[in-house]
Amino acid sequence: MQKIENFWSAIEKMPALKGIKAHWQEYAGLDYPLMEMILRPTAQQSFAYPCHMPKECYYPRMVIKEEASLYAICSNYPRRCEKVSLQNEDVIVYECDYPKLSRIIADAIGAHFIFSPTEYPFTFRIGTKNISVYLALVNDSAQLANIITGIYASIKAPFILLFPTPSLISHSVEALCRATGCIGMALSESIGKCSSGKLVALCSIRDALLNNAKSNPFPDGAAWHDIKMQFRDGHTISITCKSIQIVANFTQLGMVNTKNGEPTKQWQLLKILGESEGKLSWKNSAANERWQKQKGLLSKNLQDYFGINDDPIVWDSSERCYRTKFSILAEGD
């Protein structure tokens, strides 16, 4: 794997992650071809253009229009650098295409891609693999610490937080990661490119995901019929598999709404299943449609958590209902 430090530091340095191509080129240097892949044009045009003699000129050149042509002229009087002719393309402001970058990163680290912006600027949830993966394209460690605190308070579970470079790792960021169990990783140290130009992750980041993917302590090779669950209260469930018994909460099972920290609809459905000893039949088609999707998502959550591939909730055509392959009971039964 070849490091692409300029690529990540350009993302960290570019103000508001927006700039004309000449700016992106200046920051990304040799990594610009890679950078170009994740840029998208905005409707904005720049009125400034960089000067090649920043020490002498101090200010960038101004973009002017003469007849139908665009030029960049020195901002100093008398002028110190030459006037250059520009194409329309040269003054278009390009921004980072966040979903595209997020997908590339999620693919590189082997996480399931999800893209959802958070309440923090330039911060997105980009993937999951039993542990949520967040991307913070920030350039200030106090901001990064604030993001760790905020996300942890809302999801109440450890997560992986990716940020551009190690310059953002401060004492408080380190202390927060230790206290919460979150894994902070600088992209410049963990994602590079392979010979084909594709982005790839270093082993350490894949391991971090895989270790967390084994977040259940149950023996390998367990099947659904080995698993018994019983609700303890509204937020926790006891799970027995072969000789091991644990108590897990909805967050650990991946059934947390990351926006408000509340249990998801899948958790509600699991509760309904507990109340009916694992069977689910629908009286009317409206309810059927509403829960159909949740049933699929719940199956996926459970498959991810237990690491068992076949569907845990199947249609029983003789009884005309869905039935869980594991046993499940409501609180106190």
Ligand SMILES: [Zn+2]
């Ligand atoms: Zn100049």
